[in-house]
Every structure is written in C-alpha cells, then in structure tokens.
Amino acid sequence: MKILLFLLSFSLICFYPSFAQQIKTDVLVYGNGPGAVAAAIQSARSGVKTTLVFNKISWTGQKSLAIHPSLSYGIWAEFAKNYSIKTENKEQNPKFFKIDGEKGEAVLKSMADTVKRLTLIPSSKISSIKAAGKGWEFRLADGKKIKSKILLDATSEHLALQMLEVASPAGESISTQANNELFRTSVAAIDTFKILPINALIPEKTAYLVALPKLLEDEIAKVHAGQAAGATAAFCAFFNTSTEKLDVRTIQSELLTYRSSLVPLADILPGDSSFIKIQHQAVSGILNKGFVYQNDGIYFQTKGTLSTEDLKSPMKGFYSRSQIWFDDHHSEKMSIREGIDLLMYTATRGEELRREIERGWKTNLGLSSAYEASRPLNRKEFAILLDTYLQPFSVKVNLLGQLLN
16 A cells, blocks of 8 residues: 555656646747737737746846827836836827836836736746647747647747747838728827727737737837737636637727727827717727827817818718718717717707706716807817717727727
C-alpha cells in the first residue's frame, strides 16, 4: 500500500507542471506598449477574463506629447492623472508634456496590476499559434500553453498576425469631414480631426481576431485605439461570437460608459454632464452639418440654432414619418415649440410630451437655460431632447455605418 501511495504521489508531482501550465482565458492580448496595456485593461473591465502576454511593458514612442483637452479621456486620462499630467486647459491650444520612459512604464504596470480579471504574463513571447475550435491555442517560449476565445494583436509589427499569415486590418482612421457613413462606427477619437472606425481593428476573412492599427504613431492615439480594441475583443468573448457579428452600438456604449470618446469635440469635453448624449448624436450624424471646424478642433456649436432644411434629410434617414412634418414646416431658426412639435409628431406622442418636457427642462433634462417656447432652440438642447425622446443612437448600424432600421 505504501509503495502504491508513493508511486501515485510521484506521478502527480511529475505531471503537475504540465497541468499547471494550462491556462484558459477569454481574451489574450499580445504586446508591450501602452496600446496593449490599455486594451488589456478595458477588456478585463468589460467583464471577461483577460491575459496580457508581454516581454516588457515599454513606453517606446515619442517622449513629448501634445495634450489636447478634447483627447484627454478614458484610460489615457487615467494614465495622465497617475503620472501627474495636467490635462485641464480652458484654451484649446495643446500643451506639450515630456514623458520619462521608466516612469511611464511604471505607471502603466501599476494600473494593470490593480485590474480584476486581468492576468499579466511578463518576460514572455508567443512561439506558436493554432486554431482551436472557435478560439486559439498558444504556446509561449517558456513552454506554457494558453487557450483563448479571442486574440488581440497589439504588437507594433502585428507579430501574431504574421504567424497566422493573416493580413493586417485594411481600415484606417478617417477625417470627421469624410463624406461616408463610417463615422457612425467610430470607436475612438484619435486626434483633433480624426476618428477610428471599428473596421480598422478587424482583420479581414478571419474571425476571433482583433488588432491595433499599425499606422498610429502618437502614443495617446495608441492608448485610445487600445481601449477601443479591448472593448471590441471583450464583446466577442462575452457574447461568444465572432468579429463578423459585432454590435457597433453596444461596443460604443461600453466605451462611453468608461468615459471614452467617439468624436473629438472641443466644446463638449468628457467632464460635461451632457457628454454622452452629445456623443450619441455625433455618431448618429443628425446634427453634424452644424459642426464648425477651426484650427484647434471641431466644435459642436452648442448654442447654435437649427433650421428645418438642415434637419430634414438626416432625420428622414432615421424616421421616415418626420418627412411629412418637414413638408409642412419651414424655419431658419426652429423655436423650442417647433422642436417639441417635431418630437411629438415623429414619436406619435400627444400634448403630454410637451408638458413633460416643460416640467423637466431643468431637472430631468438638466438644461440650465430658461424654458421659453418662442425662443430659438439651440443645438445642445435639441441634442438632449433627441437623445431622450427619439433615441437615434439606438438604431443599429452595420460595420459600414449603414442604418439597419
């Protein structure tokens, strides 16, 4: 009996290391830079088990950063606070700040260390990758094996994609002035005039893969793109689905919950109480014709007025019923009364809606201005009313930004 117990114990000891080296995770992030760390942090915060495989967390990009208030959001703003970078700036002219590489790396590491559901595997490289069912199986250089539902390649050279002989994502950042529908799929504001559409994160013809864009040079942009990639990978893992079935609006909502930004707006910053509602409207596109482009950024023009002609076409794309109202109403400066009339007609609501809006103007809607039915309705007020009562952001879009209503 003692001999049998000895042999059993010996066999368990011998085989334990191989069992111990089997790691299962939902999302595996591969990369060393701030974009990889941001991706891993967001993925874990979005509720899935995440593993970051890295050789050494490094701040390898430019040492001098231009700090723009409209880009100081999300995980980057968290990093800036921990690093003691002051991002508050009443003027939109960027402030320049020099980053010490070692301190930057230490701050990134300390941020990652505090996140639940995030496992760090340092001093490691992936030596091989193979498909395993609907996910992936990785072997690290030290012999460890990891199984993961989703792979997020955050290396600057796309090393993991190279191993799989998969092409990098074809998409890239686009100007907010671009005349296409991809702006509706934005998952990050990456500079004062550009956004990152979700297709810039998705390698073509291969499911269960997400990758950071290779062309980003600015470290702040990499952090923003990393946060977007982390939320995208987490969506796939959480819902057990592929990148072919991404729900753009759900991912955008998750990012906004974590104070990310989808469109860079110089006059509506993340600390504003109406920030999320304005962001919803910015990626719907209904009010984008009134954006003002200046040298220091894009302005939503919160106090600007609205004409029925400017609203007619974009509103029709969401609500065909509104076309009838616009045929009978023409105004260069819509009044509060007219704006509410439009909402009532489009939503098929009666006078109770007008009374509800009037009673909740300052409380439920959080508007600081006075309710005066005859005065011109400004863009911020209408954006908040739109988001509250018609909710165009709830209309789904596909990966090309086309409406699915």
